[in-house]
Every structure is written in structure tokens, then in C-alpha cells.
Amino acid sequence: SNPSLLILPGDGIGPEVMAEVRKVIDWYGAKRDLAFDVSEDLVGGAAYDAHGTPLADETMAKAQEVDAVLLGAVGGPKYDVLDFSVKPERGLLRLRKEMDLYANLRPAQCFDALADFSSLKTDVVAGLDIMIVRELTSGIYFGEPRGIIEEGNERVGINTQRYTESEIDRVARSAFELAMRRDKKLCSMEKANVMESGVLWREVVTEVAKDYPEVELSHMYADAGAMQLTRWPKQFDVIVTDNLFGDLLSDLAAMLTGSLGMLPSASLGAPMSNGRPKALYEPVHGSAPDIAGQGKANPIACILSFAMALRYSFDQGDEATRLEQAVEKVLADGLRTADLLGEEGKAPVSTSEMGDAIVAALDAS
């Protein structure tokens, strides 16, 4: 049977960019004999409008069954007044939590045609292709005890950084597996100089490395890592780090390469019975209410998220590369959605024109 894919377009520009991904999916079915069993459902505000909840139980159940989930974006001003328990983001959080997606993959990839767009010098970013693996389900954002307490005559805000061996082990394995499929270089970042969790992190990662003798492992303090990422990011291939440092470092790395409209992501969990990880793919950007409904959204982040699905959930690495090269081609040809134009006086292409151009580039590939 065909591989299964659940599509959750969500809110704002989510459905607009997802419509372009559908063109790409259709192309693979028609031209590469690579058909997917695609189902589509509601998430976020759209689900709240229909069902009074940002993620219906049936949708959650479907997400657990499919080979991969592809999500657009959730949220919007219309839903800001809602109670916390039914806010659109809660739909996304429920997916991540119940699928137990502990490894968040954030590539920082610079397409040559956009190297000028980076805040760094062109030669520092041109050809950049690195991957940050952030632990997503534990660490200081979840550790107990937490809260604001009274102590003496003042209040104290408390969060606890806490990692178990098994939590470190499993995310380290995800990172090593990735490194094996890439340049076989992994850098682990923590603060073992000042944090006990960092000491344990380094020990466990070093232990896991014994199962991956081909991968060259290095360790770096996370603050030094931030410096190195902006100084010469091409020294890295895969970086693995905890939830807090990963939050900061992945945002930092993302901006090395330019626009939010270009950035895909994947969140992976434990291997399923078919050996592939549970997986949710989504662009890094949100629902962009300021441009929603105007045909201005850049669909590339969502299309590249599908490319990640091809590579990591469907074992179609060559087809993923084909799709990334199609994106590279249209950018090299000078096509730009509005977010990629900066101050230049050129005319932008629309969301659907960008999608059509990528499909045409696939056709020519």
C-alpha cells in the first residue's frame, strides 16, 4: 500500500502554502509513480471553529496511525481571546506530546541565490547546510519543581533543568542516525563546565557514540557554540543539544540563512513498527495573519518540510534532493516572493506562482 500522510493545513497562510505542497505531492504521484495515501483534517483555530477544540480526538488518533503528519500553521488574532485550554497552539502541543516527538530537527541551509540575504557575509553562509537537533520534550521547560514561591520577604521564580539518561540517550541516537546519513560529524553542545545535567549529557552522548564509530563526535560549550555558529557555521554538520540551548541556537542558526518563509522543520519520535520514526513536519513560521489571504506567503518552507518527510519518513532521499534542487533552480532563476525581496524594486511572484514554478522545475529535472 502507499505511504500515508496526514495533512493539517491549519490557519492563516497555512492552507495557502499547503495548497502548493499538494501540487508537489500530485506531481510525485503522476510523474514519479510515488503516490501517497493523503488525508486532510483540521487543526488549530480551524478545528476550534468546527469542533470547539483545537485538535479533535479522531484527528489525534489518525496522526498516531499515519507514516507522517505535515502541518501548516496555527493561530491568529481571532483566537487570541480564547481560553488557554482551547487556544490553537494547544492543538500543536497535543500532537507533539502524545506522539512523544522528542527530537526537533531544524536545518539551516543556505541556497546560493539567497546568500546575499543573510545578515552575515556571503562567503560565511554560501553553501551552508547544517542541522540542529534540539531535545524537545524535557529539560528546563518541563522540570519539577517549578513555580514562583515566597521566600523570606520576596518571591523566587524557579525552573529545574532535569534530564534522565534515557532522555539523553534517545535524542543522541536520533542525532547520530542523522549524522550517519549526512557528513558523519556530530557536535554535542551543553554547559558541562557549570551544569550537572551538562556533565551527564556529555557522558551519555559519549557512551552512545560507541555504537556509531564512523561518526566523528565533538563537544562544545553552548555559549562557545553560539559564537562559532556566527563566526564560521560551515565547520558543523549535525549539532545536538538540549531543549533550552536548542531553542536559542536553532533560532540563531535559522537567521544565518535569511527569511522565515524558507525554514522547514521536523519533529521525530520513537521508531514505529516499520522502523521509521513517528514524525511531524512543519514550517518554522506561524500563520502570518498580516499577509494571510493575499497570495503573498512564501510556500517554500512548507515545501521543504515535505522534502524532509520524503527523506526521513519515506526513504526517498533522492527525491527529496530533487525537490530541494527544484527550489534552488527557481531561486537561481530570480523568482522571489515578497518576503525575499528586501529593498529591491523587483516585482514579487505570488504564492501559487512560486508553487507552479517549483512544479515546472521538477518537470524539467
Ligand code: NAI
Ligand atoms: P509568523 O511566523 O506568523 O509571522 C512573522 C512575520 O513573518 C510576519 O510578518 C509574517 O508575514 C512573516 N512570514 C511568516 N511566514 C511567512 C511566509 N511563509 N511567507 C512570507 N512571510 C512570512 O509569527 P507571528 O506573527 O509571531 O505569529 C502569528 C500567529 O502565528 C500567532 O497566532 C502565533 O501564535 C502563530 N504561530 C504559530 C506557529 C506554528 O503554527 N507553528 C509558530 C509561530 C507563531
Ligand code: MG
Ligand atoms: Mg524559539
